[in-house]
Amino acid sequence: MNRFLVRLLVVLTLLLGVNYIAWRWLESLNWAAWWIAVPLVLAETYSLIDVSLFGLTVWRLRRRGEAGDPPPGATVDVFITTYDEPLDLVMGTALAAKAIRHPHSTWILDDGARPELEALAAEHGLGYLTRSADWADRPRHAKAGNLNNALMLTHGEFLLILDADQVPDPRILDRTLGWFNDRKVALVQTPQWFVNVPEHDPLGSQAPLFYGPIQQGKDGWNAAFFCGSNAILRREALMQLGLSGYVREVEQDVKESLARTRTALRRARKSPEAANPVVAGMLDDVEAATERARAELRAGAPLTELTYRLQRAVDAAARRTVTQDFSQIQADLASIAALELPPEDGMVWPEELSSAVDRMSRRDLSPLASVEPVREVLEAVSVERPGEAQPLMPLATISVTEDMATAMRLHGLGWRSVYHHEILAHGLAPEDLKTMLTQRLRWAQGTVQVLLRENPLLQRRLGWGQRLMYFATMWSYLSGFAAVVYFAAPIVYLVLGILPVTSLSWDFFVRFIPFMVVNQLLFLVVGRGIPTWRGQQYSLALFPIWIRACTTAARNVWFGRPLGFAVTPKVRQDSGPAWHLIRPQLVVMGLLAAALVIGTLRLALGLNEPVGTLVNVAWVAFDLVVLSVLVTAARYTGFDPEERKADAVHG
Numbered sequence: 001m002n003r004f005l006v007r008l009l010v011v012l013t014l015l016l017g018v019n020y021i022a023w024r025w026l027e028s029l030n031w032a033a034w035w036i037a038v039p040l041v042l043a044e045t046y047s048l049i050d051v052s053l054f055g056l057t058v059w060r061l062r063r064r065g066e067a068g069d070p071p072p073g074a075t076v077d078v079f080i081t082t083y084d085e086p087l088d089l090v091m092g093t094a095l096a097a098k099a100i101r102h103p104h105s106t107w108i109l110d111d112g113a114r115p116e117l118e119a120l121a122a123e124h125g126l127g128y129l130t131r132s133a134d135w136a137d138r139p140r141h142a143k144a145g146n147l148n149n150a151l152m153l154t155h156g157e158f159l160l161i162l163d164a165d166q167v168p169d170p171r172i173l174d175r176t177l178g179w180f181n182d183r184k185v186a187l188v189q190t191p192q193w194f195v196n197v198p199e200h201d202p203l204g205s206q207a208p209l210f211y212g213p214i215q216q217g218k219d220g221w222n223a224a225f226f227c228g229s230n231a232i233l234r235r236e237a238l239m240q241l242g243l244s245g246y247v248r249e250v251e252q253d254v255k256e257s258l259a260r261t262r263t264a265l266r267r268a269r270k271s272p273e274a275a276n277p278v279v280a281g282m283l284d285d286v287e288a289a290t291e292r293a294r295a296e297l298r299a300g301a302p303l304t305e306l307t308y309r310l311q312r313a314v315d316a317a318a319r320r321t322v323t324q325d326f327s328q329i330q331a332d333l334a335s336i337a338a339l340e341l342p343p344e345d346g347m348v349w350p351e352e353l354s355s356a357v358d359r360m361s362r363r364d365l366s367p368l369a370s371v372e373p374v375r376e377v378l379e380a381v382s383v384e385r386p387g388e389a390q391p392l393m394p395l396a397t398i399s400v401t402e403d404m405a406t407a408m409r410l411h412g413l414g415w416r417s418v419y420h421h422e423i424l425a426h427g428l429a430p431e432d433l434k435t436m437l438t439q440r441l442r443w444a445q446g447t448v449q450v451l452l453r454e455n456p457l458l459q460r461r462l463g464w465g466q467r468l469m470y471f472a473t474m475w476s477y478l479s480g481f482a483a484v485v486y487f488a489a490p491i492v493y494l495v496l497g498i499l500p501v502t503s504l505s506w507d508f509f510v511r512f513i514p515f516m517v518v519n520q521l522l523f524l525v526v527g528r529g530i531p532t533w534r535g536q537q538y539s540l541a542l543f544p545i546w547i548r549a550c551t552t553a554a555r556n557v558w559f560g561r562p563l564g565f566a567v568t569p570k571v572r573q574d575s576g577p578a579w580h581l582i583r584p585q586l587v588v589m590g591l592l593a594a595a596l597v598i599g600t601l602r603l604a605l606g607l608n609e610p611v612g613t614l615v616n617v618a619w620v621a622f623d624l625v626v627l628s629v630l631v632t633a634a635r636y637t638g639f640d641p642e643e644r645k646a647d648a649v650h651g
Contacts, residue, residue, distance in 0.1 A: 002525070003061065009522040010055035016515040017048045023511055028501045033492075037500040040489050043482035050479070051519055053472035058213055058526050060220025060465075067178030067188075067420065074177055076104035076232075077156030081143055082164040083111045087120060089428075090164045094126050097162060102173035105156060111146045129153055135389040143228070144395040144402030151242075151394055156235065163229040165428040166192070172424040176232050179418045186237030186415035187407060189215065190230045190422060194429035196639035201531070202632045203436045204538040205429035208530040209523075215419040223469035224419035225407035229427070237415050241406070242394030244413060250303055250385065258297070261290045282317050289313035398453045400563050401446025405454060408470050412461040431638040433578045433630075437545060444477045444549030445556075445563055452557040479539055480546030487543075487588050487623055490616040494599030497608050504611050537629040544584045582630045589627050592620045 021044060030037045078097045082090045090108065097106045107127035110117050121128035129150050131140070141148070147161065158180065162168060169175075176188045191211035197203075218224045226233070265287050273279050293310040385391045396405035407417060430436040456462060456470035492498050501508060523532050555561040579586065596617060602608040 002528070005525055006058055006061065006522070009518060009525055010059055012518045013055055013515070013522050014052055016511070016518055017051065020511040020515045021045055021048050023507065024501070028503075028508065030498075030500055030502050033498045033500060036485075036489060036492050036498065039485045040500040043485040046478065046482045050472075050475060051522075053468060053475060054214075055522065056465075056468055057217035057221075057472055058522075059217070061213060061216050061526075062220035062419075063216060064219070064418065064420065067176055068181060070102060070174065070177030071181055074102075074158060074180070075156045076102060076158045076160060076173055076177075077150075077154045078104050078106045078160045078162065078168075079109050079147060079150055080107065080162050080164060081109045081111070081146055082117075083146075085164040087114075087117055090117065091120055091124070093162060093164055093167050094121070095124060096167045096170075097160075098124070098126060099170050100160075100168055100173055101170050102177065104160070104173065105154070107150060107154065109146050109150045111140075111143075127154075131389075138387065138389045139397070141393070141397040142400060142402075144393070144397045144406075145389070147395050147402070148242075148390065148393050148397075151235070151238065152390060152392070159233045159235060159238070161229060161231050161233065162425065163427065166229050166425045167427070168230075169424045169426075173232070175422060175424055176420050179420065180232075180234060182416065184414070184416045185418055186234045186410045187224075187226055187417040188232045188420050189224055189227055189417065190420050190424045191215075192227060192230055192425070192427055193423045195426045196431060197429050198639060200632075201534050202629070202636045203430055203433070204534045204629070205436070207535065209527060209532045209535050212421065212530055213526045216421060218469045219417070219419040221465035221469050222416050222463070223411060223466040224417045225470070225473075226403040226417075228401065228403040230425045231403075234415075237410055237413070238394035238406075239392070240413060241409050242392035245394070245396075245409065246385075246392050247303070251297075253385075254293075254297065254303060254307060258290055258294050261286075265290075282320070285317035285320070286314055289317065396450075399446040399449035400442055404447060404470070404473070405450045408450070408454065408456060408459070408462070408466075411466050412459055414461075432636065433581050433633045436633070437542075437581060440542060441545050441549055444546055445553045447474050447477055448550050448553035449557055449563075450474065452554060476539070477546050477549060480543040480550065483540045483543035484547075486540070487592065490619040490623070491591055491595040493612060493616045494595040494602070494608070494620070497602060497612075499612055504609075504615055534629065537626050540623075540626045541585060541630050577634045579634055582634055585627050585630050589624060592623055592627075596620055 021041075024041050024044060029041060078100065080090065080094050080097060094106060094108050100106075105127055107129055108117065108121050110128065110130045113130040118128045118130075120126075131146070131149055135145070135149070139145070151159075158177065160168070160173065172190070176190065179185050179188045192207075193211070194205050197205050215224050265283060268274060268283055269280075274283065289310055292313075293306055296306045296309075394406075395402045396409060398405050411417065430439055451471075451474040456467045456474070459467060462470075489500055492500075523536075552561070552563060556563050599608060599613055599617060599620075603610065603613045
């Protein structure tokens with residue numbers, strides 16, 4: 001019955017939404033005020049697409065039962081990732097991991113390389129891993145690099161990945177490994193739940209809608225994805241992913257290097273040294289070798305053989321050039337030796353001698369120096385990936401968050417995932433606004449990086465349902481731009497009396513109100529009693545974070561601007577209210593409040609219409625309620641266990 005009701009509400013939401021948006025585009029736009037009318041209808045169209053993707057997600061809600069018994073003899077490595085978290089916090093998680101019932105090995109992956117943590121691990125019989133010297137002066141890839149390093153040093157058939165603050169339940173492997181009896185399952189994700197969050201959840205940490213209906217809906221489409229912690233992965237799947245990624249990236253490197261050789265060769269041919277017939281001949285040989293390599297690449301030749309033959313051909317051309325050059329030097333020396341010179345006191349430099357010495361003085365040690373750019377480009381045509389610490393990188397390194405891209409690539413290889421809806425680890429959420437904003441920014445940046453680098457809609461190996469499930473999450477982070485319009489539109493009317501629609505007639509209300517009511521009913525029914533309002537508030541209230549994430553990720557992907565990687569602190573950072581962190585939102589709240597006053601005065605003076613004023617006052621009130629969550633967040637002083645008890649009693 002619940003599934004039927006959900007699907008009925010999804011259909012009604014789509015029908016009413018399309019009816020409303022079509023009417024908005026075709027009949028209601030106030031073109032006299034296009035500068036606010038068009039942005040508003042674009043924002044509304046964005047929201048319709050967003051709710052449509054949500055409806056598609058919950059169309060296939062999958063509520064799984066028991067996993068069954070673990071595969072016989074399953075070996076497990078438990079990875080606890082850490083960088084600079086307090087030692088007692090890391091050890092608390094590590095000792096809890098050691099106590100997991102199913103046989104396993106526990107490893108602390110210390111990216112901070114702290115001797116004191118290594119000593120504690122040894123004292124308690126725990127494995128300890130950190131980066132080798134191979135990683136020095138090479139890209140570290142943050143947490144993904146830490147995990148990739150550990151993958152090459154361990155051997156368990158399955159991997160349980162935990163953040164340093166995620167204390168596992170002793171039953172976590174017993175309750176989840178059974179899903180891997182299906183040989184095509186590569187990932188089992190469990191919820192993230194936090195013990196230090198009061199019932200009113202001022203920072204919106206618990207995410208019950210995501211770790212519930214959304215992940216269950218994605219699971220129905222075989223698109224439940226890795227969330228960075230509290231997940232079990234199959235090593236075989238990750239290693240296959242690493243190998244396929246290695247081949248793909250080497251092939252791309254070879255293609256790009258061969259393309260760059262054309263430019264380098266053209267530049268070399270314009271150099272003065274290219275006038276030397278010896279150098280010109282070498283350039284001809286190198287060009288012929290690279291053209292053959294391009295043809296072999298198009299024909300699907302193995303990369304190892306292709307790059308080997310190309311390097312050998314270039315080296316042979318270089319040897320021939322040096323041999324010819326030295327032959328010419330020998331000839332010049334012989335011509336000098338053959339000259340009959342007068343005594344030293346009456347030395348006369350004949351024209352022949354002057355010409356020979358001049359030729360040698362202008363000669364470089366090797367004519368290869370004239371084509372050094374070509375050599376530098378061709379050195380990149382290698383299967384060894386000298387720029388990386390290790391050739392295989394199973395966990396994706398294309399963003400500051402490794403989880404979503406890794407899961408998407410696993411699904412692209414035909415592997416399946418499972419969302420196991422049972423709390424089997426207890427973590428620590430941010431306890432202040434600054435930490436929360438840092439965390440949300442990193443999540444959003446990583447997601448947008450994946451969108452720009454590997455847009456799921458273009459991944460042909462994914463099914464259409466999977467493509468849309470990944471795209472839905474990425475699409476949601478564009479909401480910051482729509483939020484700006486939603487805040488601006490009522491201010492424009494109340495202050496200037498300009499409506500973005502032709503009129504607030506019956507046609508508007510009869511289309512808009514049913515759409516909004518059914519939309520909210522859909523969230524209510526899907527949630528089945530779980531609180532979703534806090535998540536809706538933050539999706540609008542954090543609009544500066546979402547905009548910043550989009551712009552910085554775009555600059556990183558398109559122009560190479562660094563993002564950095566900020567580890568989420570596990571202890572409170574601010575000692576008092578952090579009003580400066582929400583300055584844009586406070587400015588918007590001030591403008592909304594001012595618009596209320598001005599709109600009331602304009603109504604009293606007969607400058608604004610009563611219906612338009614009433615609608616926009618209600619709109620402003622809604623916006624203020626949404627943004628008010630940040631006032632509570634800025635004043636939040638941290639978790640008090642007694643507060644949770646009090647909330648539970650009064651609730």
